[in-house]
Amino acid sequence: MISDVFFPRISGVSTSIATFRRQLARNGYRVTVIAPDYRNGAWSECQSVDDDVIRVPSRRLLFDPEDRVMSAGCILRLMGRIQGQPPDLVHIQTPFVAHYSGVRIARELNVPVVESYHAFVEEYFPFYAPMLPKALTRTATRYLWRRQCREVDGLVVPSRVMVEVLRSYGVRTSVEVIPTGIELERFATPDGARFRREQGIPEERPLLLYVGRLACEKNIDLLIRVTHQVRRHRSDALLVIAGRGPARPDLERLTGDLGLADNVRFVGGLEHDTRLPDCYAAADALMFASRTETQGLVLLEAMAFGLPVVSTSLMGTREALRAGEGALIVEEDEQAFARAVLDVLHDDALRRRLAERARSYARRWDAASLARRLGDFYRRVLRERGALDRAASA
Numbered sequence: 392m393i394s395d396v397f398f399p400r401i402s403g404v405s406t407s408i409a410t411f412r413r414q415l416a417r418n419g420y421r422v423t424v425i426a427p428d429y430r431n432g433a434w435s436e437c438q439s440v441d442d443d444v445i446r447v448p449s450r451r452l453l454f455d456p457e458d459r460v461m462s463a464g465c466i467l468r469l470m471g472r473i474q475g476q477p478p479d480l481v482h483i484q485t486p487f488v489a490h491y492s493g494v495r496i497a498r499e500l501n502v503p504v505v506e507s508y509h510a511f512v513e514e515y516f517p518f519y520a521p522m523l524p525k526a527l528t529r530t531a532t533r534y535l536w537r538r539q540c541r542e543v544d545g546l547v548v549p550s551r552v553m554v555e556v557l558r559s560y561g562v563r564t565s566v567e568v569i570p571t572g573i574e575l576e577r578f579a580t581p582d583g584a585r586f587r588r589e590q591g592i593p594e595e596r597p598l599l600l601y602v603g604r605l606a607c608e609k610n611i612d613l614l615i616r617v618t619h620q621v622r623r624h625r626s627d628a629l630l631v632i633a634g635r636g637p638a639r640p641d642l643e644r645l646t647g648d649l650g651l652a653d654n655v656r657f658v659g660g661l662e663h664d665t666r667l668p669d670c671y672a673a674a675d676a677l678m679f680a681s682r683t684e685t686q687g688l689v690l691l692e693a694m695a696f697g698l699p700v701v702s703t704s705l706m707g708t709r710e711a712l713r714a715g716e717g718a719l720i721v722e723e724d725e726q727a728f729a730r731a732v733l734d735v736l737h738d739d740a741l742r743r744r745l746a747e748r749a750r751s752y753a754r755r756w757d758a759a760s761l762a763r764r765l766g767d768f769y770r771r772v773l774r775e776r777g778a779l780d781r782a783a784s785a
Contacts, residue, residue, distance in 0.1 A: 395427065395458070395485040401660045428448055437468070477500045478502060483543065484507050486512065533561075544772050552707055569764050570761060600671070605639045611638065674698055682703075686710075700717060701731045719745070
């Protein structure tokens with residue numbers, strides 16, 4: 392697997408790679424990950440820093456210091472090492488340096504290459520390049536994706552809505568829908584009381600939660616405005632925002648402008664397998680309103696801990712959530728959103744019912760079974776590629 396993003400950078404892509412990698416290993420696969428080095432250019436060449444993870448020298452992005460641009464030259468100099476034990480297949484995880492390097496590696500080794508599309512990039516561009524006309528960025532994105540998809544033997548997406556997006560772009564490459572599953576056994580036993588003690592939050596105080604990257608496309612400003620509405624009826628309500636990202640200064644400014652310093656708390660990124668479960672267990676409801684989600688993995692994680700969800704239903708979120716199955720689905724309207732949140736906070740029976748259904752619903756997203764589907768996809772691509780190669784040589 393090759394990706395422009397991987398831990399320690401916290402993201403849904405990082406979680407997806409790590410989850411599938413562990414599950415595939417249990418099924419007998421050896422998965423090597425090529426990913427950025429996040430240590431600010433400490434090396435001049437690629438290094439294997441732990442079992443089957445190769446870190447590539449990289450540079451910070453000016454508009455997003457969390458992310459890195461890998462050195463394509465360093466990746467290509469890996470060819471000598473890779474040729475000694477070539478992979479059966481290359482799986483690209485992101486459409487940037489990883490795509491072009493992954494395609495070249497696969498061609499040099501004459502092995503199949505597949506690619507996952509985790510993000511709806513077309514909707515991201517207006518947030519990061521607002522000076523460019525949206526029609527221009529949309530056209531450029533569609534052309535780029537269409538061209539990239541022609542260069543691989545198969546595609547993986549986390550939701551059916553992404554299949555529709557790719558087909559609307561004119562992509563004809565075969566697409567498999569395989570969402571990322573949940574590894575409940577990876578989470579430590581959650582202790583919500585511990586999280587509240589650490590944060591100085593009284594046990595009886597209503598705690599609303601957002602978990603994820605702090606970025607414009609996540610629509611977190613709506614959640615802060617919803618909290619402003621909720622406070623009119625529950626003055627002690629607290630929104631905990633767990634995550635890192637470039638939008639934090641703007642969100643903190645909005646919090647101050649609305650006079651919510653006592654009702655919104657930024658706690659930074661939480662370690663996924665230990666501190667995050669405590670945070671989930673401490674909360675009364677998860678709020679979510681992302682406009683560009685292709686799956687919404689955090690929703691399923693929260694529900695696995697019995698946390699009711701109040702969310703909009705856009706993009707991949709439509710497939711991750713079912714009304715009444717642990718979630719209240721609302722319009723992108725702060726008044727309607729606030730009413731749903733207050734219903735959860737005020738109605739103990741509703742909250743218990745949603746929590747019970749959330750746990751049951753989340754169990755359907757088992758990581759082991761979804762990894763088996765990915766393995767089946769790999770084998771099918773290998774068979775088809777072998778048949779095509781034999782036909783070409785006949």
